[in-house]
Amino acid sequence: MTEPTDAISALTAKRPSPGEKYYPPFKPTAELEKEAQRLVNMYPEGKEQSAVLPIIHLLQEKFGYICPESLPWIAEQCKSTEIHVAGIVSFYPGIHTRCPGKWHIRVCRTIACSLSGGEELLRYICEKVGIDPAELDGAEPMGVSADGLWSVEPVECLANCGFGPNIMVNDTLHSRMNKEKVDQLLADYAAKA
């Protein structure tokens, strides 16, 4: 039987990413703890574990991903266990266990977008930003460019099916994409870096 500590290691083994240069490393400060406790206090006494997801979102926004070192800290904040936190982190595709690039591109691969050119667009974007599409087949299907500027992740439906192919760059949705629009979009984001 797998020991919990082995399971945690398997789920959260550190995978270095060139994107790390665009995010600060995880550091448990008093300010971060205060923000985590504010989230914990939104739930009734005895239900502190309910704050696990909000705290994960807080950390992902600040540090880009959920690093292995942060798991015991998260567990401590909401009176949970490391294995519980690791289970949640590994369950949701939207939670990253590897640091993304500065500009994280999600490409919808669900049927409507696939049929309207999404699959080809995914390959085209990988080629443009220098990511090997084979990287997208791993446990966490995300590739990061060598300069850390870009990451690409195929995702399921982005809830805009009638206007595909759809992609998201960080939190912004871009619809009815084609190669020309991708070229312009990449140039625009690269100029903001």
Ligand code: FES
């Ligand atoms: S299938 Fe792509 S947004 Fe729904």
